[in-house]
Amino acid sequence: FKRAKNHNLIMTDIQSKNSVLTESKTDVSSHGPLLQAKTSDLTISPLILLNATDTVAKALQVLKQNDAFSVTVYDYSTHQVSGCLDVLDILIYLFSTSKNEDQLRKKFADPIFELFSKRSRTESFVKPFIPVKKDTPLHYIVSRYFQHGVHGVPVTESDGKMSGILTHWDVLVHCFNHIDLVPQGDKSLQELGFVPRNLFCVQEGTSLLRTFDDLGGSHFTEIGIINANGKLIGHVSAADFEGITEEKFPPLEEPVRNFIADKKMMTCSPTTPLKEAIQKLFQEKGHRLWIVDHHFKLVGLFTLTDLCTLLSRSQ
Numbered sequence: 001f002k003r004a005k006n007h008n009l010i011m012t013d014i015q016s017k018n019s020v021l022t023e024s025k026t027d028v029s030s031h032g033p034l035l036q037a038k039t040s041d042l043t044i045s046p047l048i049l050l051n052a053t054d055t056v057a058k059a060l061q062v063l064k065q066n067d068a069f070s071v072t073v074y075d076y077s078t079h080q081v082s083g084c085l086d087v088l089d090i091l092i093y094l095f096s097t098s099k100n101e102d103q104l105r106k107k108f109a110d111p112i113f114e115l116f117s118k119r120s121r122t123e124s125f126v127k128p129f130i131p132v133k134k135d136t137p138l139h140y141i142v143s144r145y146f147q148h149g150v151h152g153v154p155v156t157e158s159d160g161k162m163s164g165i166l167t168h169w170d171v172l173v174h175c176f177n178h179i180d181l182v183p184q185g186d187k188s189l190q191e192l193g194f195v196p197r198n199l200f201c202v203q204e205g206t207s208l209l210r211t212f213d214d215l216g217g218s219h220f221t222e223i224g225i226i227n228a229n230g231k232l233i234g235h236v237s238a239a240d241f242e243g244i245t246e247e248k249f250p251p252l253e254e255p256v257r258n259f260i261a262d263k264k265m266m267t268c269s270p271t272t273p274l275k276e277a278i279q280k281l282f283q284e285k286g287h288r289l290w291i292v293d294h295h296f297k298l299v300g301l302f303t304l305t306d307l308c309t310l311l312s313r314s315q
Contacts, residue, residue: 034174034181035139035311039132039155042174044164047154049074050112052082056090057108063087064243069287070152072129072165073112081129082116086151088238089115092216101209101252108249131156134163138174139312141166146308168287168304175307176282179275183314189277190270192310195291195300201226204233208259209252211236222288224298225260232267232290232298234260239287267292270299274310277302 048066050059052075062071070086093115098104131154132141145153152167175182189195201224202211215223215238222237236256240263244250250259266286268277270293277289281304291300 032181032183032314034178035137035142037138037174038135039138039141039166040134042166042170044155044166044170047072047162047165051076052113053111055108056110056112059085059090059112060242060244069239072154083129084152085112085115087241088221091212091238091241095213095216105249129154131162134158142171142308143312146171146305147312149305168308171308172278172282172304175278179278182275182278183311185275186273188271188273189291189300189302192274194302194306195270197300199224199298199301201298202256204257205255207253208250208256211256224290225256226298231296232292234263234265235290236260265290278307
């Protein structure tokens with residue numbers, strides 16, 4: 001192990017005991033040059049590791065400190081990776097297993113392994129740990145995982161040691177660095193089908209409790225906040241939970257407008273070209289662009305998952 005500056009463990013030399021998926025033989029010539037790159041050609045993110053006995057509060061703090069959406073959970077009792085855990089998993093766990101605010105606050109002290117042993121209404125609270133080899137082509141990862149909402153895929157060296165995790169953000173950086181290779185890069189977000197689009201929104205007077213509950217129940221990672229005139233005034237995302245502790249937990253009965261008062265919101269117009277959207281997300285370190293018309297009414301949304309889906313379908 002190597003300890004990072006912020007004292008979070010980064011896994012660099014543990015050999016994976018899980019199966020490593022290999023790409024089925026396909027004609028790579030059918031894929032554009034952007035996606036013919038292999039994971040070894042990209043700058044990948046460090047693999048952030050948590051102990052299965054660490055608490056939910058610790059997980060949220062580590063996610064915040066590392067500006068990460070997901071972490072890898074390691075069970076020291078079995079010396080194996082248990083799975084991958086992201087902010088949305090924690091959000092769903094907290095709200096679907098709590099009957100009131102007091103119960104919810106107490107769950108910040110729950111060990112992470114509780115999320116592995118319990119299940120929500122439809123599925124486990126965590127995702128399986130399925131690494132890929134470092135020579136895996138990017139088009140395989142994008143089409144097999146990222147377009148389906150998986151936010152990170154662990155990467156192994158040829159000897160099975162873990163080298164890091166490939167995330168949506170790493171794909172965005174790759175697109176930014178090779179912007180002229182992005183398929184349909186000159187087309188607008190509207191031409192690409194992101195306007196109009198069905199979106200999940202709540203009114204600004206909705207309580208924070210209802211907003212987060214809706215967010216976890218919907219399995220969306222973000223919700224738009226609109227006023228009575230339908231104008232976008234802000235948003236709430238699963239990432240807003242990062243760093244929140246039992247002591248810092250906001251009053252859940254307050255309207256969501258109070259929670260979003262000081263939050264930065266990234267927007268663009270329906271005519272924004274895909275290339276420009278990629279550049280804006282990279283330069284402002286964003287994960288989503290809310291698409292608004294000239295009246296600032298919400299008409300669409302473009303996310304990093306959408307970028308991966310677009311890249312996959314363009315091949």
